[in-house]
Amino acid sequence: MxxxxxxxxxxxxxxxxxxxxxxxxxxxxxxxxxxMYTVHPKNDECFYLRLLLVNVRGPTSFETLKNVNGVIFPTYRTACEELNLLENDTHWDTTIAEAIISASPSQIRTLFAIIISTCFPSNPCNLWHKYKDNMSEDMLHQIRITSRNHDVEMNEEIHNRALLLIEDMCYLVCGSLNR
Structure with missing residues (x-):
């Protein structure tokens, strides 16, 4: 322009x-x-749109910004991921993996809350799915003791309890959860 x-x-x-x-x-x-003004990463779609505008040459529409190698992606974020414009989460993955060795599930949840609230990993859902069992072990143990049933397995309800605790921790860490 x-x-x-x-x-x-x-x-x-x-x-x-x-x-x-x-x-x-x-x-x-x-x-x-x-x-072009800066955009905070918490403003997801605008942030990824700006990233594409800076890196894609000659776009003719918003739709062409989402087009990568002939494939139209549903969001600007997925287009950015496909173009490798986002840093990967290897650092955060390693950090959580190291914490699992010596930290309690509560400490791992706190670490995860800090990472997703302040560090803006590119794909927090992948980190959650990879480590959700580790972050929920104490709750599984507590349920086994209170129900006196040691055959209870990890399940969605336990994972949801862990997510609620993580959400509360995110509120404590940054005041609000906008993700």
């Missing part, structure tokens, strides 16, 4: 200087710097 237009007095005006654009009379083109 800055290549063909300038922004003056709250409206766009065609450039008067620069090289003539072949096939378009009275249109001039020049290399120009444009301004």
């Amino acid at each position: 800055p290549r063909f237009y300038t922004w003056n007095a709250s409206n766009f005006q065609r450039r008067k200087q620069g090289d003539a654009v072949p096939g378009y009379p009275d249109v001039r083109s020049t290399d120009a710097l444009g301004r």
Whole structure:
């Protein structure tokens, strides 16, 4: 856009200087710097849209921003993932894996809450699914003791209890949970 237009007095005006654009009379083109405001990662879709706008050359619509190698992705985030624009979660995966060695499930839940609240991992759901049993072990143990049934297995209800505790911890860590 800055290549063909300038922004003056709250409206766009065609450039008067620069090289003539072949096939378009009275249109001039020049290399120009444009301004794009920063977006906080908590504002998910806007953040990923901005990331695509900065990295994809010559998009003609919002739909073409989601098109990667002929596949149209449902969200800007998935398009960013496919283009490898997001950092991977190896660091956070390693951090939680190391914590499992010596930390209690409660401590692991706290660590997970801190990571998802303040560090913005690219795919927190994958981390949850990988470590949900480790974060829920104490609840399983407690249910086995209170029910006097040692055959109780890990299940969705136990995982949901862990998620509720993680949500509470996220509120404590950052004041609100916007994810």
